[in-house]
Amino acid sequence: MTGTGEVLLRIEGLTKAYPGVVANSDVSFAVAPGEVHALLGENGAGKSTLVKMIYGLVKPDSGTMTLRGAAYAPSKPGVARQQGVAMVFQHFSLFEALNVAENVALGMQNPPGMRTLASRIRQVSQDYGLPLDPDRLVGDLSAGERQRVEIIRCLLQDPKLLIMDEPTSVLTPQEVDILFQTLRQLSAEGTAILYISHKLEEIRALCDAATILRRGKVVATCTPREKSARDLAEMMVGETLTPPARSAKAKGAVALEVSGLSVPSPNPFGTSLKNIGFSVQKGEILGIAGVAGNGQDELLLALSGEVRTARDRIRINGEGCGDAGPNERRRAGLVAAPEERLGHAAAPDMSLTENALLSGAVRKGLVSRGFIDWAATRAFAGQIVDGFDVRTPGIWVAARALSGGNLQKFVVGRELSQAPTVVVVNQPTWGVDASAAAAIRQALIDRAAEGAAVVVISQDLDELLEITDRFAALNGGRLTEPRPTQGLTVEEIGLMMGGAHGMEVAHHVHP
Amino acid sequence: MFILEKRPTPSRFWMAATPILAVILTMIAGGLMFAILGKDPFVAIRTIFWDPLFDPQFASYSRPQLLVKAGPLILIAIGLSLGFRAGIWNIGAEGQYIMGAIFGAAAGLAFYPSENRLIFPLMVAAGAFGGWVWAMIPAILRTRFRTNEILVSLLLVYVAQSLLASMALGALRSPDGGGFPGSRNLSQWATSANPELIVGTGMHWGVVTAFIAVIASYILLQRHILGFQIRLAGEAPRAARFAGVNPNRLVVLCLGVSGALAGLAGLFEVTGPAGQISIDFNSGYGFTAIIVAFLGRLNPIGILLAGLLMALTYIGGELAQFMLGLPSAAIQAFQGMLLFFLLAVDMLGNYRIRLGFGRAA
Structure with missing residues (x-):
């Protein structure tokens, strides 16, 4: 036809x-x-x-x-x-x-x-x-x-x-x-x-x-x-693209260590984390792949401190941090960027300035004796907008007015501008255009090159293969053993991710 | 046909202009209603909004009433607005107001007839404590057992009312009252009195406290990290958790502050304008303050103006009933219109109205 x-x-x-x-x-x-x-x-x-x-x-x-x-x-x-x-x-x-x-x-x-x-x-x-x-x-x-x-x-x-x-x-x-x-x-x-x-x-x-x-x-x-x-x-x-550039570099000490992490999901249809363990060295990027809904959100919550666990389950630079809240972990050097931009990483109706304060207050010292230093906060927001090419009429606009890609650049930029030692991002380039995605990936690589340990949780396999040093997959709340990214085939990755879900149902349907 | 389009960024101009627009629309619609009732709409509107303040005959009585009525409304509404901003719904300010009055009055009466100057400050503290305790019940039940604070705080109003009646008839009944219900008159006992501070203004300690609360709340919301966390928790609860806000702490804090302020309002009322604990001591300030809080868009300055406006419509409404023979239902309908128009034009802050060009489905 x-x-x-x-x-x-x-x-x-x-x-x-x-x-x-x-x-x-x-x-x-x-x-x-x-x-x-x-x-x-x-x-x-x-x-x-x-x-x-x-x-x-x-x-x-x-x-x-x-x-x-x-x-x-x-x-x-x-x-x-x-x-x-x-x-x-x-x-x-x-x-x-x-x-x-x-x-x-x-x-x-x-x-x-x-x-x-x-x-x-x-x-x-x-x-x-x-x-x-x-x-x-x-x-x-x-x-x-x-x-x-x-x-x-x-x-x-x-x-x-x-x-x-x-x-x-x-x-x-x-x-x-x-x-x-x-x-x-x-x-x-x-x-x-x-x-x-x-x-x-x-x-x-x-x-x-x-x-x-x-x-x-x-x-x-x-x-x-x-x-x-x-x-x-x-x-x-409409322009020539440059793929992210990275140089092989010696890795440093272990900055983030997770062992035996089991967390029940806060949401009834979520996925509970089961005995997750991995470690990331300074200067290294660990990629965590997986089909949506296999525990990515829960892992981010557990790492960011929004969900707490026993103290020794998570160590930042050797210090037990599992029972610490988000701001204590920020103080320890860990920053996180959740997947959901509007409503989780940023407050939709608040201005970019206020959103800069949201997670930047601790590490940028924007609050003294409980009072907010708005001038410093505006300067920080401006620094993010300039440094990460966030296209916006100004820092006074509401977060919801930005396009998805621009807001993502703002969110990732806000976290990376805090000189972190550990970075955790979930879906850093989800729904982001090609040039913005390239900029975000480059920024993650740069931060690793400066000595941060980076964890990238993503469903975009090409992205993970492009920027990560080691690769693991979440499947039903369990994490596979991390393997060096170089040399992995797509079939191996598919199997780590659990193959094709629900194939067995076909047999139930017509016995 | 009109089309509503969401603005990318909320309009500051319309946020400020909508209450004024709502008052104008209320005057137009209310005027129409008064005209249908056979009254001159201009006279009716003037009687409600102008005469209580400037009429040579009535103003000397009704002008002080403005602050007397607005004071507790503003004080309670400021406390409620903090919780409402954070998505914590204290509907039981009326109960906390009653408990503040009972605690404060009881603390004072325990020392009757001493003339120690520390008694009044003690009563103030006891009043705030009474409201705070009453608000802690829904707070603890919510943080421990995830009960709904709306229901718990509301139902506790009825408990407080029963307690009030029992106090007026029992423990706090005046021994010199000849068996009539009601406590000793606190405003006539110099030690506990909360007098008019400047003659002819209606200004008493409760009004002063209300003004201080307005300023403190403004600073809290604009400059303090706690105010930021309150706003964040209301606008985006998940983002608040990401920012490290402890939701339980916020529940305890917001309910506690609103309870304490409502308790203070009750204490200043019982020692001043009301004078004594009686069965019908409460006059609905705790519920009206909810309206005031929203009328003022949960903004401290807005609440200050809304409290004054609300008090004015009450005083002017009474005057209009008395002078023009307007039915009290018409006055209530008029106040309802004010709320209706305020909520109706509220969307102009976030939406713009465009004319459709005949493409509508």
């Missing part, structure tokens, strides 16, 4: 402006039936706004869309779904306390009976090689399996166009393979797929065509297979 000049969705001159920013300006492209079409662009390039317009979540200011030759202007997602457009979001909208079938039913206009629905879920999951048991609680599923729930929810509507927003960020390499087989099968059956990602190798492997956005405008269209990942990245960014 592909080719032959037939067009499923045509977009012409779409424009959408928000106060102070044009998210999309005169965007045009077309998707043929069965085509896998990539939307590429840095963060803030306008990809999300564009697909939200196609899915009926946002109304364009001007421009037209045509679906199968007829004018298409969905007023809400329900209308888009009726016309055969489905979307899998980056963040799942699932209820953990309900089972798979119930979650699927909640997303449907007229759900059939539970038994009928369960058998249809089994049918679709079998047809598309997406093993999933409709009776299981979503809270017990891995991130990869949760994504399957979302995909199956879409497939039950028999979509003509499937939009996928960063689908592989939560998957192991093996799970990515399963997903790609499914997507290829869908494409062969004539379903078009609009695929948003900034993992360039994936796009080269999967997509037939790519539209590249920069600052809301289409800057190029290409066939990704014919370009190198580096060409694609440079088209996205």
Whole structure:
């Protein structure tokens, strides 16, 4: 069904402006039936706004869309779904306390009976090689399996166009393979797929065509297979990229030592940490990989001091710190940057100045006798903004007004500007554009070169392979033995991360 | 059609301007209501907002009332606002106010009829302690057993009211009162009296304390790390934990401060304007202060103005009932409008209104 000049969705001159920013300006492209079409662009390039317009979540200011030759202007997602457009979001909208079938039913206009629905879920999951048991609680599923729930929810509507927003960020390499087989099968059956990602190798492997956005405008269209990942990245960014540079250096004494760390998760569907042990030397970067929800958040909380343990479980520069709170650990030299930028690492409605105070008060001496030195705090905030190229109208703006990448630069910059001896970051470049990500990685490397022990928890394997010295993976709250990063193959890493989650379910489904 | 758009950064101008806009809208809508009731809206509005302060006939009586009524409202609201900012909901200030009065009065009456000058300071301390103790009950239950402080503090109001009645009838009943309920008159006993400090202003020690609380709270929130932690805990609880804020400590602190200030308000009331512990001593200041706290946007200066405005509508409302024969329900509706408009225009700080261009669904 592909080719032959037939067009499923045509977009012409779409424009959408928000106060102070044009998210999309005169965007045009077309998707043929069965085509896998990539939307590429840095963060803030306008990809999300564009697909939200196609899915009926946002109304364009001007421009037209045509679906199968007829004018298409969905007023809400329900209308888009009726016309055969489905979307899998980056963040799942699932209820953990309900089972798979119930979650699927909640997303449907007229759900059939539970038994009928369960058998249809089994049918679709079998047809598309997406093993999933409709009776299981979503809270017990891995991130990869949760994504399957979302995909199956879409497939039950028999979509003509499937939009996928960063689908592989939560998957192991093996799970990515399963997903790609499914997507290829869908494409062969004539379903078009609009695929948003900034993992360039994936796009080269999967997509037939790519539209590249920069600052809301289409800057190029290409066939990704014919370009190198580096060409694609440079088209996205509009400048030449330099990969992080690092020099081999002698490691120093052990700065962070964790042994026998077991912590129950504060959240009922979280993952408890089980007997975690590792140590990091000064000047070294330890990478901790793992699929989302395998204990990353809990590990960060335990290291930052937000969750306390027995004193000897965590040692900073030899001193037992397990029972110390966040500020005592900062005093001991440990800084941390949590994954969730808004609400955890930064207070959304507070200014950048106030957010600089949030974690910088102790090490930067911004408070004396309980009173805040606002002048010094403003200077510190300004130093972060200048030093880490945070693009903002000023330090008085609220944290929520910054784009994800800029806020991430601010958060990482705030921690790294405190001359730490131990740095712990979770997902340092999540949702951050290529040039900002490169800057953050370089900053982490630089800090290690200056003698800090760095722990990078990340789901981005390329990132970990690029910057870490040793590599371990979290799987179900357990940490594998750290191994030297150099020489690890993708298959070995996949197995450390636990292989493909939920493969065994396939056997339960059809005994 | 109007469209609301979230502002990237909250507007400082609209944060300050919304209360004024709300008062203007209330005057317009209230004026309409008064007109429908057959009264001249301009006269009614003037009677509520102008006459209590400047009418030659009434002002001499009603002007001092402004501070007498605003003082306890402001003092209690300042304490509540700290907790509300941190997401700690003390709804039981009324009970803490009563307990402050009981503790303070009891501490004083124990020494009757001594003329020792240390008795009044002791009573002040006992009043603050009484409110503090009453607030510690929800605080400890919340930090130890994760009970809901809203329910516990509210229900303790009814316990306090029963205790008040029992005190007025029993332990604190005046031996010289001929068997009538109610304690000795504290304002007529020079040792314990909380008199009007400047004649004709209504200014008493409670009002002075309220002003000091406004200034202290302003400094705390603007300059002190504790104030920053309070704001942070309310706006982003997880970020607060990341910043090293101990949530339990904050619960104890905020409930304790609001309880102590409410207790002080009760003590100054019982030794001054009210004069004695009686069954109906409490007049709802503890609940009205919740409205004052929000009317003042939980900001110390705002609370100062809101307390004065609220007191004015009470005094002016009474005057309007008396002078124009307006039903008391109309006055209450008018006060309700003020709150309604304040909450309605509140979103202008965070949102801007844009005109849609016929693209609406």
